[in-house]
Amino acid sequence: MSAGRQSLSFRQRSVIPGFGLTFGLTVTWLSLIVLIPLAALVLKTTELSFDRFIAIVTAPRTLHALGISFGISFAAALVNAVFGTIVMWALVRYDFPGRRIVDAIVDVPFALPTAVAGISLTALYAPNGWVGSLLEPLGIKVAYTPLGILIALVFVGLPFVVRTVQPVLADLDKQYEEAAASLGASRGQTVWRVVLPTIWPALLTGFALAFARGVGEYGSVIFIAGNMPNVSEIAPLLIVVRLEEFRYADATAIAVVMLLTSFILLFIINRLQQWTERRTTES
DSSP, X not given: OHHHHHHHHHHSOOSSOOHHHHHHHHHHHHIIIIIHHHHHHHHHHTTSOHHHHHHHHTSHHHHHHHHHHHHHHHHHHHHHHHHHHHHHHHHHHOOOTTHHHHHHHTTHHHHSOHHHHHHHHHHHHSTTSTTHHHHGGGTOXXXXXXXXXXXXXXXXXXXXXXXXXXXXXXXXXXXXXXXXXXXXXXXXXXXXXXXXHHHHHHHHHHHHHHHHHHHHOOHHHHHHHOOOTTTTOOHHHHHHHHHHTTOHHHHHHHHHHXXXXXXXXXXXXXXXXXXXXXXXXXX
16 A cells, blocks of 8 residues: 555646656766766776686785775764764854854865875875974874874864864754753753754765765875875775786776675665664664
8 A cells, every 4th residue: 555655646747847847857967977887897896716806905015995994084074074063063052253264264175186285285284294393292193194184084074074064054943952942951961862863864964975085085185195005005096006007807806896895885874874864763
């Protein structure tokens, strides 16, 4: 009965016509831009035997590069989820001098070329840079280390969290927070029980976007990473190295592993987001 009702609702005419045309264009465009290139990538990998594929993706250098890319991208997304939420909260809930300027600065990583960002961060955190020269006597080395990669990915991923969560918090009326306070809720309880459940799905989306950007980031990372194999080499750089060596099948094998791993992680995050939205709606 429910299936028939869903089928009937699917066939109902919309006030705005054109579903067939727009749906067909959507499928065609996504196929040309996304599905066909990814399918070609997978087909290229089939040139390798299974044993050769396993040997490539389990090589120590490959595993370390993949671990650097995914591990640090995940850590950077977590950092951005926390501090991006704090930045977003200040921009939405408080009016202070220069707020518009701060709001515009958040978008700088969007517009700034990644190579420029990488050069700027390297000059800043190098041992002779403004910040690096202060950290060097403390034994903290940022440039040409995994820590430098983390800073670069935090830099490029911050806007994804802020801009994803900001509209949701802006739509949340302050009266809900005031009502919770009038009922005796503490500030922590108000944030945990009123604000966080509302922004949580959007926060997960921002986290996923920041993570995905970090995994595929190249330009801003290679300058500050140092690109030392088994130390600070990221997976996208290793793919470029294999291409320069004319080992195209090897490069595609690494790319397929990145593709599948990213898809699985993003699928899990998406399902968690949907589950959170259902819980929020039911409550």
